[in-house]
Amino acid sequence: MGVKFKDIVSPKPINFQDLNGRTVAIDAANSIYQFLSSIRQRDGTPLMDEHGRVTSHLSGILYRTSSLMEKGIKPIYVFDGKSHTLKGETVNKRIEIRQESEKKWKEALGKGEIEEARKYAVRSSRMSPDVVQGSKKLLKLMGVPYIQSLSEGEAQAAYMVHNGDAWAVASQDYDCLLFGAPRVVRNLTISGNLADLELLELDIVLDNLEITREQLVDVALLVGTDFNPGIKGIGAKTGLKLIKHEKDLFGAINKTEKSWDEFGADPQILRELFLNPEITKDYEIKWKSPDKEGIIEFLCDEHGFSEERVSSAIKKIKKMNSTQKSLEDWF
Known part of the structure; x- marks a missing residue:
């Protein structure tokens, strides 16, 4: 959502x-x-x-x-x-x-x-x-x-x-x-x-809204995210106005006289989910040449895809845009 x-x-x-x-x-x-x-x-x-x-x-x-x-x-x-x-x-x-x-x-x-x-x-x-x-x-x-x-x-x-x-x-x-x-x-x-x-x-x-990223997160928490329901009756425009006037989430909630219970969680924990999320820094990014035989076996033999259409798609993967130097630039 x-x-x-x-x-x-x-x-x-x-x-x-x-x-x-x-x-x-x-x-x-x-x-x-x-x-x-x-x-x-x-x-x-x-x-x-x-x-x-x-x-x-x-x-x-x-x-x-x-x-x-x-x-x-x-x-x-x-x-x-x-x-x-x-x-x-x-x-x-x-x-x-x-x-x-x-x-x-x-x-x-x-x-x-x-x-x-x-x-x-x-x-x-x-x-x-x-x-x-x-x-x-x-x-x-x-x-x-x-x-x-x-x-x-x-x-x-x-x-x-x-x-x-x-x-x-x-x-x-x-x-x-x-x-x-x-x-x-x-x-x-x-x-x-x-x-x-x-x-x-x-x-x-952020420049257009005249707020910081932290304040953008606060607006989101007022409106509602996947982690909290937000405050009933507060949409993006109202939330933005409240945060700009009251500076942060705490001031905005006090202004509305709403209960913190409506959040269902500690606001600091909710903030941290966005500002300091759990991510992995240990990953490898490498494009490889497509395995044509493997793709055809998986899609055509196993799932009934059209071999002609699949082969055409594989050609697209290999085909470089005219502005690209060469296939080796990718792999």
Whole structure:
């Protein structure tokens, strides 16, 4: 879900040429959910092989990632680690939403309401351990590096950008700014050439809002994050106004005369989750030449993908944008 900052943060439009030659740390969970949600049949049924195993995520990783690489973008996927205990309520709510959506999806299908069925089907997407392991296996075969985070993948990706190992984080969530990502690209993996790419730059966001990153985190905690419900009735605009006037979270809460119990956790602990998240500094980033035979065996022989389409995607991985010097610059 992420923090709702749409009303106060304005990204700027960019295009694929702006990312040519750039390394991008992709929020794996965010992107895989997009694949599972959007790559479906007309009635909302996910892509599946003859054994009933979902393959929407594999299709998204292969075709969309290869398309990005053909454009000269160097992807690194970053996977979530263990969720913090404070995220439990958010996780439970997501499970409830998926279960209810799946129920309504099947009901709509039974009534022949195809468009309604697809709407609920999108919300029923779930990322099982098999989906995660299959995604990692395919990335390895493609020669695309991935990083396993200790906790939040967004936090790990933000650190990698801050550390100079990537140019930007690719995610739909504004949370990456809270974790300190200098740059965030939105809509990168949603679709191909028609994607409306957007760029968020932390320094510009803070300058425009006239606040510090610590204050941005405080605004988020007022509004609500994946770790706390926020204060009922306070949206991004109101939260920003309160923080700018009262300077910090404590002053803002006192001003509203709300109870700290509404947070459900110590505000200092919540702050630290964003300002000093648990990340791993021990990782290796290396692109390798794709294993064509391995990819075909995994996708075509095991999951029934079209060998012609898969081979075409592999060619895209190997094909460099005209502005790139040579394949050796990557591997």
